Amino acid sequence: MLLEALRLALSTVFRNKLRSFLTVLGIVIGVASVIAMVTVGQGSTAQVQSDVASLGSNLLMIRPGAPGRGPGGGSNDAAPLTLADMQALLRYVPDIVAATPSSSRSQTVVFGEMNHTVQVTGTDDAYFGIRGWTLGFGRIFSDGEMRIGTPVCILGTTTSAALIGEGNPVGTTIRVGKISCEVIGLLAKREASTFGQDDNDIIVMPLKAFQRRISGNKNVQSISVTFRDGVRAEDVTVQIQSLMRERRKLTGDQSDDFNVFDMKQISSVLTGITGVLTGLLSAVAAISLLVGGIGIMNIMLVSVTERTREIGIRMAVGATESQVLMQFLVEAIVLSLIGGILGIFLGLGLGALGSYALNIGFLPDYRIVVASFIFSAVVGVVFGYFPARRAARLDPIEALRHQ
Amino acid sequence: MTAAAAPMLELRHLSKIYGVDEAKVYALDDVNLTVQKGEFIAVMGPSGSGKSSAMNILGCLDTPTSGQYLLFGTDVTGLDRDQRALLRRYFLGFIFQGFNLLARTTALENVELPLIYQGIPADERRERSMDALTKVGLQGRADHRPSELSGGQQQRVAIARAIVTKPGLILADEPTGNLDSARGREIMELLVQLNREEGLSVLMVTHEPDMADYANRIVTFVDGKIQSDKVRDRHAA
Numbered sequence: 001m002l003l004e005a006l007r008l009a010l011s012t013v014f015r016n017k018l019r020s021f022l023t024v025l026g027i028v029i030g031v032a033s034v035i036a037m038v039t040v041g042q043g044s045t046a047q048v049q050s051d052v053a054s055l056g057s058n059l060l061m062i063r064p065g066a067p068g069r070g071p072g073g074g075s076n077d078a079a080p081l082t083l084a085d086m087q088a089l090l091r092y093v094p095d096i097v098a099a100t101p102s103s104s105r106s107q108t109v110v111f112g113e114m115n116h117t118v119q120v121t122g123t124d125d126a127y128f129g130i131r132g133w134t135l136g137f138g139r140i141f142s143d144g145e146m147r148i149g150t151p152v153c154i155l156g157t158t159t160s161a162a163l164i165g166e167g168n169p170v171g172t173t174i175r176v177g178k179i180s181c182e183v184i185g186l187l188a189k190r191e192a193s194t195f196g197q198d199d200n201d202i203i204v205m206p207l208k209a210f211q212r213r214i215s216g217n218k219n220v221q222s223i224s225v226t227f228r229d230g231v232r233a234e235d236v237t238v239q240i241q242s243l244m245r246e247r248r249k250l251t252g253d254q255s256d257d258f259n260v261f262d263m264k265q266i267s268s269v270l271t272g273i274t275g276v277l278t279g280l281l282s283a284v285a286a287i288s289l290l291v292g293g294i295g296i297m298n299i300m301l302v303s304v305t306e307r308t309r310e311i312g313i314r315m316a317v318g319a320t321e322s323q324v325l326m327q328f329l330v331e332a333i334v335l336s337l338i339g340g341i342l343g344i345f346l347g348l349g350l351g352a353l354g355s356y357a358l359n360i361g362f363l364p365d366y367r368i369v370v371a372s373f374i375f376s377a378v379v380g381v382v383f384g385y386f387p388a389r390r391a392a393r394l395d396p397i398e399a400l401r402h403q
Numbered sequence: 404m405t406a407a408a409a410p411m412l413e414l415r416h417l418s419k420i421y422g423v424d425e426a427k428v429y430a431l432d433d434v435n436l437t438v439q440k441g442e443f444i445a446v447m448g449p450s451g452s453g454k455s456s457a458m459n460i461l462g463c464l465d466t467p468t469s470g471q472y473l474l475f476g477t478d479v480t481g482l483d484r485d486q487r488a489l490l491r492r493y494f495l496g497f498i499f500q501g502f503n504l505l506a507r508t509t510a511l512e513n514v515e516l517p518l519i520y521q522g523i524p525a526d527e528r529r530e531r532s533m534d535a536l537t538k539v540g541l542q543g544r545a546d547h548r549p550s551e552l553s554g555g556q557q558q559r560v561a562i563a564r565a566i567v568t569k570p571g572l573i574l575a576d577e578p579t580g581n582l583d584s585a586r587g588r589e590i591m592e593l594l595v596q597l598n599r600e601e602g603l604s605v606l607m608v609t610h611e612p613d614m615a616d617y618a619n620r621i622v623t624f625v626d627g628k629i630q631s632d633k634v635r636d637r638h639a640a
Contacts (some may be wrong), residue, residue, distance in 0.1 A: 001519075001520075001524060004519050015507065034407045077434070101626075128616075160601075256518050309503070310505055310541050311502050313504075313505060313516075314516070314520075315464075315488065316491060316503070317490075317491065317492065317497070317517040317520060317564070318462070318488050318489065318491045318492020318493070318517055318520045319488060319492075319520050320485045320488040321484055321488070322485070322487055323520065327447070397459055397464050397465060400464075400499065400503065
């Protein structure tokens with residue numbers, strides 16, 4: 001009997017193709033937007049997590065400026081950091097195992113006819129280990145180059161490809177801002193992109209060369225440190241803060257004019273924000289599912305009225321109330337499931353497109369697909385029940401008389 | 404048929420009242436009627452005489468206000484909607500003035516409809532429906548939709564649908580009302596033939612004396628009461 005109801009529902013749905021399509025459009029849009037939102041949301045969450053993982057573990061970052069400005073806090077009037085600060089951290093905070101200074105500035109770089117704007121970072125050799133970089137070709141800086149500030153540079157793969165093309169750039173000379181710079185290494189390609197920026201678009205050079213030839217000062221914009229395993233980031237942060245307060249001659253009631261960021265903590269905040277946004281957008285999308293359900297109910301009510309006579313005939317030949325109810329309920333469920341399935345495909349398609357456009361991984365979640373499918377069926381049951389019950393409760397005599 | 408057997412159908416002091424208090428209308432007023440298996444009865448009477456109300460109750464589509472309705476000796480008066488649906492499914496067949504076929508399905512599918520509700524498997528359903536279509540002379544029209552058939556043919560499909568379940572009783576409500584007299588006579592002859600050859604009991608409402616002539620008993624309603632009940636020789640078919 002259920003099979004007959006299903007067969008009947010399918011033939012009814014496919015007989016009125018346009019009407020059925022318009023009826024399920026609400027569900028299609030609802031399911032598609034939920035799936036697209038969640039897919040893109042999860043992709044970006046995974047992205048944030050892998051970005052943070054790529055930053056290395058046990059990583060803290062010290063920057064000048066009052067706390068609460070975030071890692072990109074930029075210009076402020078606090079005294080800059082220096083190399084001496086970094087050396088003091090290494091000496092007086094025993095939990096710190098490595099430290100690296102870095103200063104960056106956006107520069108136009110030129111090779112032959114090609115030019116490209118890229119973030120140029122001055123740092124030392126510890127940078128690669130702390131930031132989790134490995135070399136694809138070439139070598140890192142020599143002690144001599146570090147000490148003298150020789151203009152040599154190591155390129156990210158994206159930068160290299162933009163300037164020189166595919167292949168090994170080691171040995172070529174490029175112009176960075178106003179200086180000529182010999183390429184001595186190529187970083188291995190990293191899949192991560194820090195919060196939407198391509199990590200592989202980067203030029204690294206010795207800090208001294210950067211200070212002398214590009215920034216023109218002795219400042220260090222940030223110091224990254226890694227601390228021993230088994231030590232809590234909070235404890236190391238406290239030690240760093242007390243040392244830095246001393247070095248910066250801050251007295252008891254003065255607040256910090258520098259910032260210690262725990263990259264893990266930032267990532268959890270970002271992940272949280274992504275999650276909340278995904279949730280909110282999905283909730284908005286879920287409302288369109290509700291609207292879609294109302295659309296189905298509306299059409300089912302119209303259908304019951306149109307088919308009153310048919311219902312009367314079925315009752316005359318012996319259909320029970322529950323059989324008539326079942327017929328219309330199955331039809332509503334078939335409609336909403338068709339909408340759900342179309343929505344799933346559309347949503348996955350949009351999700352793939354969105355992931356591609358945002359340059360994040362495409363991470364379809366089978367659970368949300370299954371949930372959408374079940375939810376569509378539930379919409380069919382909930383919004384199909386009322387029209388179906390109306391059909392089932394019809395008086396057969398009245399129904400047969402209906403024109 | 405033995406004298407000891409319970410009549411197929413029996414109405415005892417049956418009344419149907421619409422409205423309340425001063426507005427009370429007696430559609431049926433203390434009707435007593437007994438129908439034996441194999442009878443072909445024409446129910447006549449002016450409009451508003453109560454013949455339609457009687458048909459609705461006999462067809463288990465409606466319930467009486469008071470009195471008893473016995474089908475095969477069993478009181479079916481107090482049955483609920485679903486139980487009445489089951490009675491219609493297994494014991495009754497309906498033929499309507501307006502044919503009442505499902506417009507979007509073929510003749511064969513229309514005939515199959517009651518068997519679907521009986522839960523008959525598809526193969527057997529098809530076979531029995533083809534048999535029924537053959538009996539009404541429409542074996543070649545199985546795949547036609549009602550709109551592709553003439554009125555007379557549509558009514559034959561309806562008859563096939565009514566007889567496919569081999570019901571105890573066929574209830575026909577003005578079966579020739581939408582047909583010209585030649586087509587009407589063909590339908591009546593078909594019903595008479597089924598009555599004779601298959602032993603099918605037929606209870607038919609009509610207001611055309613010509614059509615009533617095909618019956619072997621004519622019951623006439625006036626003002627909710629049976630005015631006359633005559634057993635007679637059948638019109639030469």
